[in-house]
Amino acid sequence: MKGRKPKLNMIEGVAAGRCPSPPGGLEAHGAAEWKRVAPLLQGRGHLTDDTLATLESYCRAVGLSRIYNEMMATEGHVLATEKGLVTHPAFKMLMGTMREARLLAAELGLTPHRRGSGDGAEKPTTDKWSGDLLA
Template sequence: MKGRKSAPVEAERPAKRCPPPPSWLPQHAKKEWKRAAKELHGRKLLADDVLATLESYCVAVGQVRECEELMATEGRIIKSDTGPKPHPAFRMQQAAMREGRLLAAELGLTPHRRGVKGGENEDDNGGWDSDLLS
C-alpha cells in the first residue's frame, strides 16, 4: 500500500530485557541484531510479534555484507563464455538491500521513521538558494 506508514506504536507487552540473537543467524546478521534489537528495546518497540520481522531484517543486512565481501574478493565483474558480466552476488545484494530497507522501515529503524530530520540547522536550505525555492 502506498502512502505514509503510521508511526511505530509502543508494544503492549514489550520484552523485559533485550533478547539475544538467535544462534542460527550468520555472524553479520548477529551483529546487526545486537544493534537493532537494542534500539528497538530502548524505544519499547520490541515484542514477541516483532521478532520474526527483526530476524528477516538482520538476515537481509547480513546478506548485503556477505555479498559485498564476496565481490571485494572476486571482483564485481566476472568473465564468462559470452564476455564480462556482473558478479551474480550483485543481483543478490540488490535484492537484499531492497528487502532490508523495507523491513527497516517496517520496524521503524530508518531516520525518517524515527522522526530525525536531516541537516544540523533547520533554517538551512541544504545548499539551495532561497530564491530558487520560492
C-alpha cells in the same frame, strides 16, 4: 532518588531490562546487527513478540547483503566468462537483500524518516513545500 521518574514500559514476552539473544540461525553479520538494533527497539518500547520475526528478517537481509558485498570485493564486480564480461551473480542478490533490508528497516522504524519524534505530533515547518508533496 529525587525528581521525576522515567516512564517504564513493560514488554510482554521480553524480559525487562534485557534484550533477547539473536536467533541461533543468524550468521555473524546478522547477529551483530541484531545486537546493535535490538537494544534501540527495546529502548523505544517497540521490541514485542510480534516484531521479533520482522527484526530477524531484517538482520538476515543485512547479514546476507554484507556477505554478497564481501564476495564481490574479493572476486570483483565483473567476471570473465567464455561469453565475455558479465556482472557478478551476487550483484543481483545484493540489490535484492539491500532492498529488503531497507523495507524492513522502515517497518521497524529504523530509518530517519520513519523514526520521527515518536510522540505522534507533527512538527511545524517554515518552508513553502507541503509535507504531502515530499512523502
